[in-house]
Amino acid sequence: MTQMTTGPHRSKRAHLELQLDSSPTLGAAVSFGEPADGAASRIVMVSGVPVSRVSPPVVELLSAMDGQSAVRDLHARFAADVPEQDFLALVNRFRSNGLMEGADHKPAGRFVYRAPLTLQVATLRAPAMFAWLDRGIRPLSSRATRALVPAIVLLGVIAMGLQTTDVARLLASPVPLLGLVVVLIVQSVMTLLHEGAHGVTLTRFGGTPRRAGFMLFYLTPAFFVDVTDGWRLEDRWQRVGVALAGPTVHAVLGSAFTIAALFVADGIGRQILLLLGASCFGIVLVNLIPFVRFDGYIALMSALDEPNLRDRSKRDFTRWLTGVLYGTAPVPKRLDRWWSASFGMASTLAPVVLVVFAIMRIQSALASGGPVLAFLVLAIEGAVLAMGVAILLRGVRNAWRAGVSTWRFIAVNLLVVIAVVMAGLCISVPSTTTAGFSATGSEIVLVQGGTRADADIPDGADVALLTNGILVNVPVGEATLAARETAPTSVPLDVLFPVTAGGAEVPATVIGIAQRSLETAGLPSTGQARIELGITNLWQAVWESAVARPLAEIFNQHSDVRQG
Structure with missing residues (x-):
């Protein structure tokens, strides 16, 4: 990073x-x-x-x-x-x-802590290290070599287009555990190369990467290179080049993996190449989002030569919103661009969307994996909720400091709270509980992880059968819960998790037998089952999915746990 x-x-x-x-x-x-x-x-x-x-x-x-x-x-x-x-x-x-x-x-030295959740361990020999790397690769950086970069990326995009169906099928299916481990290891190495590219590019332009190392960024391990010295560069496009050097590495390597997959027969090797290619392109796309403090934002800020672009636009948005809600007097914009408030709104909402999506995937994948994983889900949700509340309270405090009328401040905040509460109560969402299924012949057995089972699943409930994908879940059929028999058992890993591991099995509880109106031909042997429980309001669905279900897993309770 x-x-x-x-x-x-x-x-x-x-x-x-x-x-x-x-x-x-x-x-x-x-x-x-x-x-x-x-x-x-x-x-x-x-x-x-x-x-x-x-x-x-x-x-x-x-x-x-x-x-x-x-x-x-x-x-x-x-x-x-x-x-x-x-x-x-x-x-x-x-x-x-x-x-x-x-x-x-x-x-900043070897060990740096930055509130609220960033811890860095760095080497102070980064300038000499990157100078040595720059001397080593300088002979390879001819004009002809640089011209190969866009050519490779273009071929990689074409290769990805030719294999879109295979990639989609792979992302919607469990992946071999060995392949996933290989992908994670290779991606760690590529992340190191990504960060190194930032440092080498800055060095090539005459700057000095002062520190480089490893950090925990909101509990997520990552590498980093401090390229603050890039502010010295006279040419703004050189600063853009420093920011985009990392995504370029991932784009080139992702293209190479995707092109190589064209020439490899089906099997775990091709799956690994396609996973690496897809993950590299995904990292590039996420990195280029300009509304989060990623490489794309730094590139945009440098190209426009607008310091603190995101903070200034967010301030303009909050000022606009404060004026709409509380009637405060207009103030000059911090960013003299017609799109300032819109960019600030996107910069405020984009991190929220990314965090919510990540939590939903984590909750879906881990909440039924036993007490330890369920506790981890609750801890992550609690930390994110605490940070969200702190940000919200800071925004309300800033609005109060803007000199609003006391009565209007109270009335508006009260109306907003009532509107949010009523919206959650009035919005109806399907209530479901998630299980895994194992199809053997004409029988479809539904199971849940651990030794618990949801108690309030009615006989005859509709069941949606889906793939248990590493990224997405694709519908593959429908069934009806025909029997309510619970019994302890053990099932293959991919019944409950989006990975396969040979003969590895995990403990589970049979919660029923599902019956299809059509034959099971074409149905995968394992997958995810979503059992319809009726309709509930948004708040109840969020509570049961985010809190009640992990708690039931932790305390091994047989309770009514539903997922919205």
Whole structure:
């Protein structure tokens, strides 16, 4: 994961917030780089390390912090049209980022923790390492070699198009456990190459990757390279090149895997190649989403030469939304683009969509896998919920600080809460419980993981039969629950999980026998079964799917657990 910071490491004293009567002093280690490539923006540096590109008004504001002018006076001089509390929050953000005297800045070292959930372990020899790598690959980077990159990617896209049916079938089916392990290992290596490409490209353009290493990013392991020095590059398109170097590596390697799959016979080898190709292209597409702080966003920000593009547009969106809801007076936009508020809205919603999708897949795959996995699902859901509530409360607090009418603030928030609650109660969704099925001859046995079974499944319930895919579940038939017999058993791994492992079996409980109106010809031997339980409201469905079902798995209860 590329690290292009917008602020240095937070100091221990940064929590001492300034007040309107405080007189801040710009840190002695802070300096400003000269404009590059005719751009109006400047580079803020701390101890010679680039921090961010900022606009001239911000440079003027920071330069005016001489220890004699109070924050209130600076507000009147530089941003009289911005609410005082917003301006104070901005100044305190400068302080927390180490730009003020009294907020001691310690350069990032081998071990760095950044709130709320990022821990980095780095090597400080990254400059020498990337310089050595650059010297090694320089002979290979001729113009002819660079011309091969788009050609390979184009051929890879064509090869993927020719194998779309095979890829779709593969993603909708369980994959061999060995193949999945190989894919994960190879993808880890490719992620290392992805990050290395950022560092080598920055080095080639004359920059310095200061740190590189391994990190836990919201409990997810990842590699990283700090390319903050890219802010020094005069040519904005060089900065774009640094950002896109990583996705280019995945695009080229994904194309190579996909092309190779054309010449390999069906079997686990071809499955691995197609999985690697599909996952590489998927990583490229996700990385290019400009509404999340991925490589695509950094490339767009660099191409437009708009520092802090996402934060500024999100602020414009929240200001617009605050005005609509609470009637606050219009304020000048932070990003002088006609699409600023729209981009800010997309930047606010996109991470939510990605997180919800990830949680749904995790919950579907792991919630019935036993107490340990169910507890993991609840822990992930709890952490995400806590962060979501914190973000929501911060937004409400900022709206209050915008100077809204007390009665309107209370009335609007109350109406929003009532609308959300009523919507959840009025929106009807199908209520189902998920099981696995095993088809042997004309008999379809339905099972659930562990030693529990849902107690409130009516006889004669409709059953949708689907594939148990690594990414998607495709309908393959319909059936009716014909018998309600529960008994402990053991089943192949792919009955409950989207992986196969030879003769490996897991404990399960038979919850019934399903009967099809048609023959079972063409039905896979294992898959996922969704049993219809009727209709419920959205809140009940969310509760039973996200909370009640994992809890029942943890405590091994025979309870009415439904999934919406």
